[in-house]
Amino acid sequence: MEQRCREWYEAHGTAVYNYFRFHFPSPDVAEDLTAETFLKVVRSSHRYEAERASPRTWILTFARNVLIDHHRRARLRRWVPLAGLRDLVYDAPSPEERLLREEEVAELMDAVGDLPAPDRELLGLRYGSGLEISEIAAVLGVREGSIRTRLWRALGRLRKALEE
Amino acid sequence: MSAPREDRPPLDVRGLDDTLRRVRFEPRASLGPEVLGRLRRGEQSKGAAPLRWRRPTLLLSSGIAALATTLGAAVVVSRQANRTEPAVSMLALGGASSTATFPAETTVDRCCFDLDGGGRADDGIAVRVARGQQAAIREIQVYEDRDGSRSLTDADAVRFVRGPRLIVDNPLPAGLRTRRYCCADYDGGGTRDDGLLVVARPPDRVVLVGLYSPPEATAGHPGLPLH
Numbered sequence: 199m200e201q202r203c204r205e206w207y208e209a210h211g212t213a214v215y216n217y218f219r220f221h222f223p224s225p226d227v228a229e230d231l232t233a234e235t236f237l238k239v240v241r242s243s244h245r246y247e248a249e250r251a252s253p254r255t256w257i258l259t260f261a262r263n264v265l266i267d268h269h270r271r272a273r274l275r276r277w278v279p280l281a282g283l284r285d286l287v288y289d290a291p292s293p294e295e296r297l298l299r300e301e302e303v304a305e306l307m308d309a310v311g312d313l314p315a316p317d318r319e320l321l322g323l324r325y326g327s328g329l330e331i332s333e334i335a336a337v338l339g340v341r342e343g344s345i346r347t348r349l350w351r352a353l354g355r356l357r358k359a360l361e362e
Numbered sequence: 363m364s365a366p367r368e369d370r371p372p373l374d375v376r377g378l379d380d381t382l383r384r385v386r387f388e389p390r391a392s393l394g395p396e397v398l399g400r401l402r403r404g405e406q407s408k409g410a411a412p413l414r415w416r417r418p419t420l421l422l423s424s425g426i427a428a429l430a431t432t433l434g435a436a437v438v439v440s441r442q443a444n445r446t447e448p449a450v451s452m453l454a455l456g457g458a459s460s461t462a463t464f465p466a467e468t469t470v471d472r473c474c475f476d477l478d479g480g481g482r483a484d485d486g487i488a489v490r491v492a493r494g495q496q497a498a499i500r501e502i503q504v505y506e507d508r509d510g511s512r513s514l515t516d517a518d519a520v521r522f523v524r525g526p527r528l529i530v531d532n533p534l535p536a537g538l539r540t541r542r543y544c545c546a547d548y549d550g551g552g553t554r555d556d557g558l559l560v561v562a563r564p565p566d567r568v569v570l571v572g573l574y575s576p577p578e579a580t581a582g583h584p585g586l587p588l589h
Contacts (some may be wrong), residue, residue: 203401207394215389223498229389233397240401284555284575287386293542297559297574303385325382331369346369353375360378 203240210254211236213327214261220310220322221265225285231268235261255336258327262319262337309359317352324349467492467500470550473512477504477571478521479539479564485521487558488514489573491550499549501525504560504568522568535563548573 214235218228239260246256283300310321323334331349335342371379473486490501502524509517544557561570 200398200401203398204394207397211389211394215393216387219387225387225389228387229393232389232393233400236397237400237405283387285387285389286575287388293544293557293559293574294540294561297572300574301572306381306385321382325385350371350375353371353378357375357378 202243207236210257216326217261217322220326221318231264235264255333258337309356320349320352468550470548471513473507477560478562478566478568480566489548502571504571522571537563
């Protein structure tokens with residue numbers, strides 16, 4: 199079980215973490231929920247059927263449930279702390295460039311946080327976890343065409359929010 | 363993520379699509395071993411608490427928050443540390459929004475540095491932070507400590523104010539100078555892991571101020587000195 203946990207975490211841990219980061223401005227919350235997801239995943243690993251889903255989509259189904267549980271447990275605020283992007287990956291050698299990049303991403307994630315929950319869900323799966331449209335469709339149990347339409351609309355709403 | 367042709371978004375949001383694809387976060391390296399450790403210890407995942415327990419807990423939290431609000435507690439803690447550590451004031455503000463889900467705000471007030479490049483260490487920075495599950499910086503002010511109180515008062519001249527959005531003068535004035543202060547606790551989180559970056563035109567014009575997360579701080583490096 200431990201070996202499987204290690205392998206799955208190494209392969210999909212960052213995707214799960216990034217999924218949560220699209221929902222929460224705090225790295226700490228994303229870390230907690232990532233750990234929670236993998237604890238649940240490993241305990242249910244005997245139920246995994248490779249012919250029905252890829253490990254990534256299966257694990258992200260758990261991540262979605264962990265997210266729903268978390269929302270049930272707490273009312274959350276969606277602010278982006280200016281100094282809360284310690285986990286941001288970027289190639290910016292100088293503090294000035296790092297700061298500007300953090301500002302840009304903070305503004306973007308702030309706008310994502312203000313979107314309706316279904317939009318955030320799609321953006322988290324698409325850009326956080328890096329899933330293809332077909333994989334998102336598998337996780338959500340929705341047809342691919344519908345996912346495309348909803349995703350493009352969500353992007354349109356995000357663009358509008360950023361322009362305001 | 364190389365998208366098939368039909369997965370490419372419409373032209374009007376393609377730039378945003380590209381921007382979002384470039385946003386990547388990296389969990390701390392110790393998270394994986396931590397998960398394994400929890401698994402080895404046989405730790406159970408949290409799951410949702412039974413409703414009969416959640417409700418009294420919420421009521422109790424609300425009651426405590428309401429009591430704190432009623433008392434109108436304004437706690438000022440000042441400490442004067444050594445010469446390289448300026449005075450720190452933390453003011454907990456009670457208010458109408460102080461409930462179990464809307465926690466109090468904190469202002470971290472640090473003084474005095476030469477932030478504007480004027481040559482005198484008479485500038486302070488006041489950072490208003492909402493404390494809760496996630497700390498959120500609401501406002502940053504840079505002020506000139508005119509009355510020598512080493513904290514922001516009505517007598518001081520505020521040189522720069524910004525909220526969560528980036529503010530940059532356009533066009534930028536000539537003769538700018540950037541100063542970095544690292545690392546200190548500017549967000550009231552309790553750890554000295556925040557960097558402060560100030561772009562100013564001496565002697566007293568502050569153009570941009572921001573807090574950032576220096577990699578050297580997260581790696582445990584002490585960073586550049588405060589002065």
